[in-house]
Amino acid sequence: MIEENPLPIVELRDVDKRYGDGPLILDKITFSAKRGDFITLIGPSGCGKSTILKLISGLNPISSGRIVVDGLEPRNAVEKLAFVFQEPTLLPWRTVAQNVEVPLRLHGSDPKLRDEVVGKSLALVGLADRKDYYPRQLSGGQKMRVSIARALSVSPRILLLDEPFGALDEMTRDHLNEELLAIRQQLAWTAFFVTHSVSEAVFLSNRIIVLSANPGRVHSEVRVEFPYPRTEETRESAGFQKMVAEVSKILRSVERLH
């Protein structure tokens, strides 16, 4: 599914970040992502995981260092990215279908194409029959699905997800994790995912980057070798449980650092 391309699609080198004259938030962050990587950033609160996503997206500027996104500066690469926020961040006055088409509308794309893409995106997240609903008529999990469908509508090459399932119950979260991976089997994007949940991190990613806090630094990287597609059975396997325990241990040791 994923073609081998030796060039990294996203590269961070010695990235520092501070807001104004404030303290250093991120200290010399260096890592890179190959095409098709699913990288999860995990670490204690205040380690700047969400900030890293904002820097890659170009929403916030870096203080020093270098970020290259598909050969470009982040600010010039926004068309290749889509951001999924912690909250669904939908427009409450627009229906599900109208929400999904917002990015395309803002780009001024052809209405016929728009309808087609909206239909496809909603089918991917299993909400084709809810297209005329308003957000307040949906459950938390459904709203998040709409938010993901909206992100997919621009056919991004890189998907940035900032704790998208943090507010959902565990059952819904597990289910959406499986759906997210199933969609990834069809559309090959590179993902950067932020979470507090170790089991979510292990289930989704092929690489977990553990960060330490104050200031945020890359502590270590864990490779997760379970083959895709991963399913419910993966989560129940002994190897998976062992991996979760291992990463939890690293995370605890990082939290003890300060």
Place this chain on the structure above:
Amino acid sequence: MATAKTDSGFQALARRLMPFVTGIGMILVWYGICMSLSADQRFLLPTPHEVARAFVEKGPALWSAALNTGGGALIGFGLAVGLSFLFALFLSLSPLVRASFYPYLMILQMTPIIVIAPILILWVGPGLKSVVIITFLICFFPMVVNTTQGLISTDRNLVAFFTMCKATRWQEILLLRVPAALPYFFTGLRIAATLAPIGAIVGDYIAGNSAGGQGGLGFLTIIYSSQFQMGALFATAAVGCLLGFVFVAGVIALSWLALHKWHDSFSQSDT
């Protein structure tokens, strides 16, 4: 309604009847007070049926005055809505713009209308123009303040999302900030709707033009009070009150049309 399900039939009926029962009770108390007044004080408080009679006798005068006042109130209110919206858009551009203009907006609001009125009479003459301007001045402030607050309270993540979609400034305003501000806009509109008829009546009272049937409810108030027609004064007050209800009902209908599908203030019990 969730409450209707838990209520027994009797309670539901009582809930509907109670306003009428209190109304009748108050009319009885009113009669009681009238009876207790001595003969030389009787004229101070007309009985309910005297007010009703005044309604019939002064019907044509009250109707034409209500139309004049209502028209003035509607024009002033409409101007305030339109111009306050544009001004709020301007104020929402930056904190610097707001800092530059808010003090003067406050000064305008703090200046007593009763002092402005004679100036207006000298500038534009008594009559509809003055009434409209006074109504406008009264309605403008709450509209501007509420709409501006709405325009600058847009969810930050939604703004970030629009930025990432490379939305232009105008797209951000029209597709995001304006719709997000609608609930605030309608709050301002509701406040202004209660003020508009009062503004028009006050305007008519101090800057109206009585010539050729142009007088409104304010003008009638002057006439009836100078003639000690207490019943007619009460009837005039009732008409003014009714006019206020018409304005508020209109605004509630508009806000229902704009918001009921998506906003939580009109949430359905089954969702």
